[in-house]
Amino acid sequence: MALDVPDVAAALNLVDRLEASCRWVKVGLELFVAAGPGIVETLLGRDLSVFLDLKFHDIPNTVAGAVRSASSLDVGMMTLHAGGGPAMLAAAKQAIAGLKNPPQLLAVTVLTSMDQAQLAASGVARTPAEQVKLLAAGGLGAGINGFVCSPEEVASLRALTGPEGVLVVPGIRPAGADAGDQKRIATPASAIRDGASYLVVGRPITQADNPAAAAEAIVQEISAAI
Numbered sequence: 416m417a418l419d420v421p422d423v424a425a426a427l428n429l430v431d432r433l434e435a436s437c438r439w440v441k442v443g444l445e446l447f448v449a450a451g452p453g454i455v456e457t458l459l460g461r462d463l464s465v466f467l468d469l470k471f472h473d474i475p476n477t478v479a480g481a482v483r484s485a486s487s488l489d490v491g492m493m494t495l496h497a498g499g500g501p502a503m504l505a506a507a508k509q510a511i512a513g514l515k516n517p518p519q520l521l522a523v524t525v526l527t528s529m530d531q532a533q534l535a536a537s538g539v540a541r542t543p544a545e546q547v548k549l550l551a552a553g554g555l556g557a558g559i560n561g562f563v564c565s566p567e568e569v570a571s572l573r574a575l576t577g578p579e580g581v582l583v584v585p586g587i588r589p590a591g592a593d594a595g596d597q598k599r600i601a602t603p604a605s606a607i608r609d610g611a612s613y614l615v616v617g618r619p620i621t622q623a624d625n626p627a628a629a630a631e632a633i634v635q636e637i638s639a640a641i
């Protein structure tokens with residue numbers, strides 16, 4: 416569940432409603448910038464697992480420092496952009512070496528909001544599928560086995576990583592839901608059947624008239640697909 420809300424009160428309101436169906440919460444830029452690291456401690460105190468989605472992308476030394484700082488918050492998973500390059504990914508991996516409970520590092524491949532036209536405008540001539548594969552191969556080479564990809568690439572990344580790979584998949588839209596700014600989307604059942612380890616769901620739950628019922632329906636769809 417993506418806690419894409421502007422403050423602590425809104426985050427805890429969602430957590431209260433969704434606790435029954437959701438054990439992982441994703442803290443992204445909007446909430447982290449507003450609430451600070453204390454929000455992670457608060458969520459861990461509610462017995463939730465925290466996925467810190469700050470998508471680090473900087474020079475290797477800076478990302479290694481950010482990964483060390485984020486690891487001290489005891490989050491279960493955290494993201495960095497695969498586009499930062501193999502040296503940056505290797506520095507991040509090195510930064511968690513030796514930790515007792517290291518977080519799962521996830522390299523973000525191509526954002527689910529990007530289509531071929533958006534990629535081309537960023538100077539990338541490959542298709543999203545080709546670019547995702549290239550970035551994932553670079554991540555594997557740097558020792559990272561966790562990736563964020565869209566539902567469209569999850570089957571090919573599962574083939575690349577094997578069963579040990581951790582594939583986290585946003586761009587999830589139950590049948591008939593509004594896509595919003597997302598371009599490469601699929602239903603929860605289809606992403607699970609293609610090999611996703613975790614699904615990230617934001618607006619289909621946060622913008623629903625009844626978020627608890629929306630979350631429960633997604634959980635049921637996942638259970639039926641497994």
Ligand code: C5P
Nearest residue numbers: 417443525526527563585615616617618
């Ligand atoms: O509201 P929606 O379900 O589209 O939210 C998707 C969440 O997943 C957002 O928090 C977004 O930042 C995140 N995300 C994404 N695409 C990626 C990586 C993360 O949409 N490649």
